Amino acid sequence: MKVLKFGGTSVGSSENINKVIDILENYGKTDAVVCVVSAVGGITDKLLLTGKQAQNKELAYKDTLNLIKDIHFGIINELNLGNGENITKHVDNEFTALEDLLNGIYLINELSPKTSDKLVSFGEKLSSYIIAETMKNRGISAERKNSQDIIITNSNFTRAEVDFKVTNANIQDYFKSASQNITILPGFVSKSKLGEQTTLGRGGSDFTAAIVAAALKVDQLEIWTDVSGMFTTNPKLVKQAYPISKISYQEAMELSHFGAKVLYPPTVQPVLSLGIPIHIKNTMEPEAVGTIISNDVVEEVTPVKGISNISNIALLTLQGSGMVGIPGFSKRLFETLSQEKINIIMITQASSEHSICLGIDDKEAERARVAIDFAFENEIALQKIDPIIVETNLSIIALVGDNMKNHQGISGKMFSTLGKNNINIRAIAQGASEKNISAVIAESDVKKALNTLHEQFFESKTKQLNVFITGVGNVGERLVEQIKQQKKYLKENLKINLRVAGLSNSRKMIFNEEGIDLKNWKTLLDSGETASLKGFFENTKNLNLRNSIFVDVTANADVANLYADYLRQSIGVVACNKIACSSDFKNYKLLKELSLKYNAPYLFETNVGAGLPIIDTLGNLMASGDKVNSIQAVLSGSLNFVFNNFTDETKFYDVVKQAGAEGYTEPDPRIDLSGVDVARKILILARESGVEMNLEDIENASFLSEAGLKSGSVNDFYETLIKDEAHYQSLYASAKANNCQLKYVAQFNDGKASVGLEEIPEGHPFYNLEGSDNIVMFYTQRYPKQPMIIKGAGAGADVTASGLFADIIRIGNN
Incomplete structure (x- = not known):
């Protein structure tokens, strides 16, 4: 004999009831079957609502009652019972009795626990009757037995205690003489020794099934629900959750107590002492393996079930x-x-x-x-x-x-x-x-x-990173494309599941906690909500995703001012924006402290050398106990490009324009040509080497003409380049006469830093620095004479994007 229990969702519609009947009919071909059913999904709550409404003198109880009627008669009609007059008549009589009960509650303005039990019992009695009659109508050997005739309790209404001695004898006596293949029992309902209607409390239908299974000493109790077993965690909240194939009674009780709704803890009590396994199955997917609860559990790889x-x-x-x-x-x-x-x-x-x-x-x-x-x-x-x-x-x-x-x-x-x-x-x-x-x-x-x-x-050590990117212009667009291209590689080789959960430009922003589709992210962004820096932060914070990283691909001071807010929410920050790291030392130090306090990474490798590992290398030197003596560097890819292409046969104005067109300078070239950008970079390196310093402490010997320094706009600045061509040609002529190359050099030595244009003689490491390349030489206690040299492309959208990407991956690997 087999005992099966079907929950409210399993009998919640005619479609699902047909699935239940198919399962029972298949089981009935080889075994006698006892089937315990819950009320139609949601009906118990609706019955309780009608009682509360009637008690409160709210005539709306009649509307709720009509809704309950419509649900049941709708199911009956959809089951295509043919000559179903007897079924309709019986259900009508039940609803007449239910209406009389509610009218009484309304008149006396009282809903006692005893009356409440009588009220909610209608749900299971109706569903069990409809299912049994449908099966008989289809020629299946099935009968309904009212559980109230066999499960006897005390008079503790709403949570009655079972008299197992009497109940077990009743169950055994009934099934000794039962001739039908399939017996349908309403779950949850029972009667007291005095003949009063009682209920078994929350999870009562599971309890009914367990009582019957224990009394009949069956080989296994099957609980059929709308999920394929007990999951490793809530699958509605965790997409990667999966069913647990085997689990012990104790583990099942613990998980059930803590919210696993497929099982109610008292359910296991009647079968626990007898060692009867419980099999959780899915009505919607009957072929799914489900979960077996028993004492015979093989130890899993992970100790956490x-x-x-x-x-x-x-x-x-x-x-x-x-x-x-x-x-x-x-x-x-x-x-x-x-x-x-x-x-x-x-x-x-x-x-x-x-x-x-x-x-x-x-x-x-x-x-x-x-x-x-x-x-x-x-x-x-x-x-x-x-x-x-x-x-x-x-x-x-x-x-x-x-x-x-x-x-x-x-x-x-x-x-x-x-x-x-x-x-x-x-x-x-x-x-x-x-x-x-x-x-x-x-x-x-x-x-x-x-x-x-x-x-x-539970997962194969795949770490999910949720990235929120502000500034999807030239560099930001390349970063998104690199992430799209490498997404599969990261997951398969580095076990990093990288998702872009938020994107913003100056006009629009979009968010998706499951990850934005990067195949058409531009279209999605164009139809997004109006962008705002505070709104982007609030959305990122409220999504509250694990391993969140904010990526700043702007040169905006207002964005940089929000880093502290992100870090306080344990949201990591990756930035190519130099403003924060080169701001007042107190702010720089605060960001570092917040990063440590809230365990939120703050990485800014691209602040100095685009994709070159300059800051990371310096950090490793410091962490290993080395000490920086001095730094010499060419840190501006844009300025190196300009002076590598400027000759006595070119115009300075034309070369600067070309640098802008190829993406080497900022839209405002004064940021690059004034030396401020390089000053910020050497400041960051000085700070990362352990020195307290501010931007105003750095000596900046500008090569621009006086008119260029005083220009009020970008257009005015370009005009000064044309007018002051002789000034720039004189710089080139001096270097050429001395057989030198012009390089904009940053230096840090003995706690002092400076930036300026220098004539580099032949043989110097800077002399043959080509294109937009950068170079940094670290002289340290371990490298006192032959410096550690880092050299490579120091500007350009692709390399800057790759530097940001590398910082994101670095977080994923930690």
Whole structure:
């Protein structure tokens, strides 16, 4: 004999009921089958609503009742029962009785637990009747047996306790003589010894099935629902979640208690002592393997079997110095809540005895607060303890696994993983059995926490990065294209799942927490919402995705001013914008401190040498204990391009224009030609080598003419280049006469820095520096005579984009 239970969604429509009948008919070919069914999906809640509406004298209860009628008769009509007059008549009679009951509630303005049980029992009785009659109508050997005739309880209405001795005897006696292949039982409903209608409480249909399975000592209990078993975590919140093939009774109870809705913990009690396995199956996908709950569980590769959560939690904290060393506080606290019938979900107490934390349903928080403050009124008045502290909008997340106790560092890995993503833990509980590690976090962090922990414990070490890019102009566009091109490579070879979750230009911005489709990102961006820097930050923060990285591909001071806000939200920052790192030293230091405090990477390699690993190399030298003596560098790809192409046969104006057209200079070439850009770069290198310095401390010997320095606009500046051609030709002539090359050189030595145009003699490492290349020479304690040299392309959209990309990958690899 087989016992199957089908939940509300499994019988929630005529289409699903047909699937249930197909499954039962197939099983009935080889075995006798007992099928326990829930009410049609959502009906129990609607019945409770009608009762509350009637009790409150709201005539809307009639509308809700009509809706319930429409749902059931709609299902009956869609099942194509042919001559279904008897079915319709029976269901009509049931609804007449239900209407009479509601009218009575409305008239006396009262809904007692006893009446409530009678009210909600209609759901299961209707669904079981419709299914049984449909099967008989189709010639299937099936009968309906009212569970109220065989499951006997006490009179504890809404959560009745089963008399197993009488119930087991009733079940065994009935099925000894039952001749039908398939028996349909309504779940959830029962009767007291006095003949009153009772219910078995939350998860009662599962409980009914377990009671029958235990009484008949079947080989297996099957629970059919709308998901393919118990998942590693909530698949609605974590796309990578997958069904657990085998799990122990204890693990199933822990996961069920912490929000895995496919099973209610008391369900396993009747079958637990008998060792009857429970098989969770999917009505919509009957061929799926599902989950088997039993004592015979093979140890998995990971000691963690699942991650679950309970939402809508309130945390109560009773604290005070008067509690220390005084017995009885815990007893009084728990008794107070017990008297109020408030269930405690989680308990944690520090060894100092100074405080006790309790997790409860937040709907009961205010009632708990009033009751506890009243119970401890005297101690609060004497200031021995504080008034109860109530925190709401919380959730409990839990790691569950029988074998966690045999593996070191599970809790450490859990908490460090949450900490790296700025998920604050309000309370922690771990039993001595170590089957469950629970933590209370903000409700808003649940999705990020579940995804982060699932990635850590269940996925093949693939790290998901969520990138938000501001500034998709020349460099930004190349970065997006590089990410699109390398996405597959990163996932397969570096185990990095890189998603662009946000994009913005000066006009529009778009977001997608599942990742923007990079095949048509330009079209999507054009139809996005109006861009704003604050709006971009708020959207990035509110999406609250794990491993989030903000990428600044602008030269905008307002964007740079938001770095601190991003870092405080544990959102990493990658920037080619030099403004923040070359701003006041206090701000530079603050950003560094925030990066460490909130475990948010702040990388800016492209600030100095586009795609060249200059800052990274310097950082490695410093971290290994080396010390910088001096730095000599050509750090402007644009200026190097200009002076490599400027001769006595060219015009300075034409060369500068060419540099702009090829993307080597900023739209305002004065930023490059004034030397300010190079000054910022040497300042950043000086700071990264451990020196406190500001931009005004750097000597800048400009080569521009006086008119060029004073020009009020870009157009005016270009005019000065034409007028002052003789000035620039004189610079070239002097260098040529001395057999030198003109290079714009940055130097740092003995705590002082300078930038300026220099004549570089033949044989010097800078002499043959071609095109837009940069070069940096680090003289250190370990490299005192022969410097460490880094040389290569120092400007251009592609190399700058690749530098940003490298910083993103560097974060992914950490």
